[in-house]
Amino acid sequence: AQSVSQHNHHVILSEAASLELGCNYSYGGTVNLFWYVQYPGQHLQLLLKYFSGDPLVKGIKGFEAEFIKSKFSFNLRKPSVQWSDTAEYFCAVYGGSQGNLIFGKGTKLSVKP
Amino acid sequence: DTEVTQTPKHLVMGMTNKKSLKCEQHMGHRAMYWYKQKAKKPPELMFVYSYEKLSINESVPSRFSPECPNSSLLNLHLHALQPEDSALYLCASSHQVTGGDTEAFFGQGTRLTVV
Numbered sequence: 001a002q003s004v005s006q007h008n009h010h011v012i013l014s015e016a017a018s019l020e021l022g023c024n025y026s027y028g029g030t031v032n033l034f035w036y037v038q039y040p041g042q043h044l045q046l047l048l049k050y051f052s053g054d055p056l057v058k059g060i061k062g063f064e065a066e067f068i069k070s071k072f073s074f075n076l077r078k079p080s081v082q083w084s085d086t087a088e089y090f091c092a093v094y095g096g097s098q099g100n101l102i103f104g105k106g107t108k109l110s111v112k113p
Numbered sequence: 114d115t116e117v118t119q120t121p122k123h124l125v126m127g128m129t130n131k132k133s134l135k136c137e138q139h140m141g142h143r144a145m146y147w148y149k150q151k152a153k154k155p156p157e158l159m160f161v162y163s164y165e166k167l168s169i170n171e172s173v174p175s176r177f178s179p180e181c182p183n184s185s186l187l188n189l190h191l192h193a194l195q196p197e198d199s200a201l202y203l204c205a206s207s208h209q210v211t212g213g214d215t216e217a218f219f220g221q222g223t224r225l226t227v228v
Contacts, residue, residue, distance in 0.1 A: 032215045044156070044203070044219040051214070090155055094215045100169065101146065101205075101217055103155035 002027035002095040006104035013081055014112050021076040021107050023091030032094035033074040035065055036103075039087045047089075050074065061085070083113045117220035119204050125226045128194060134223045136187040136204030145187040146217065147179060148203040156203055162187060163209070194227045201225070 007022040025031060035047040048059025055067040065076045074091060091104040117138045126132050136145065144163050148156035161169035162181040170179075176198075178190040187204055201224050205217040 034216070036219075043221040046216060046218075049216050092217075094217075100161075101158065101207075101215070103157075106155050 002031070002093050002100060002102055004091055004093050004102055004104035006089075006091050006107050008107045009105070010108045010110070012110045012112065015083055016080045017111075019076070019078040019081050019085075019109070021089055021091075021109070023074045023076065023104060024072050025074065025091075025093040026072065027093060027095040029095055033065075033067060034092040034094070034101075035059065035063070035074075035076050036090045036092060037087045038090065038106075044090070047076070081109070081111050083111045085109060086111045117204055117206055117218050119202075119220035119223050121223060122221065123224045123226075125228060126191065126194065127228055128196070130194075131190070131192045133191065134189040134202055134204075134225075136189075136206075136220060137185055138206040138218070139185055140206065140208075140218065141184075142206035142208055142218075143184060144207045144209055144215075145181060146205040146207075147177075147187070147189055148205065148219075150201040150203055150222070152200075160189075191225075194225075196227050199226045 003026045005024045033050040036044045037047050038044050047063050048057050050057050050067045058064045063078050067074050088106045090106045094101045120135045147159040150156045158171050159173045160179045165181045176193050180188040201222040203222045204220045207217045208214040
């Protein structure tokens with residue numbers, strides 16, 4: 001069975017700081033990888049996804065992520081965060097043949113103005 | 114239309130009540146999901162339907178009963194719930210469950226409180 005680890009529980013940054021959130025997964029087969037964001041009181045929204053091809057994927061709102069197969073990692077990055085990026089960020093992995101979309105525990109990002 | 118619509122948005126029910134949560138999508142997706150999310154926790158997968166057939170049941174208690182009447186609708190029937198079942202219940206859909214575009218679109222959820 002697959003699993004997802006997010007190493008940072010709570011990250012606090014000042015505006016304009018750079019962001020990197022770690023995500024590692026455990027699964028031996030082909031995976032689809034996602035980062036979702038959940039703003040306070042709102043539903044899950046997709047930031048970006050990786051299915052195949054270029055391992056550096058760009059998403060919405062200036063976010064990007066890099067898939068490193070040898071490290072089983074899919075880290076999320078943003079060069080300069082804004083106060084409006086304050087939210088919970090979830091890494092998710094889709095593996096297997098039946099529909100297992102499994103989420104990591106999430107990282108809470110707080111951006112100070 | 115790229116929406117997954119869930120009703121009701123909020124639900125308060127007693128432990129002896131029977132209620133249902135509803136989910137609808139018109140994106141032509143053939144996979145639909147139920148997740149449970151407790152406060153400050155990630156979504157936990159409950160059920161997956163693929164082509165209207167149940168493909169995954171993550172050992173969910175029988176007081177939760179899913180139903181997929183057609184490819185656009187997904188219900189979750191609730192009976193004899195416990196207070197610890199109070200949570201945000203999320204519905205999602207994707208084109209398919211394997212081999213291609215598995216991006217899941219989530220609804221806004223139903224906030225369930227069991228009293």
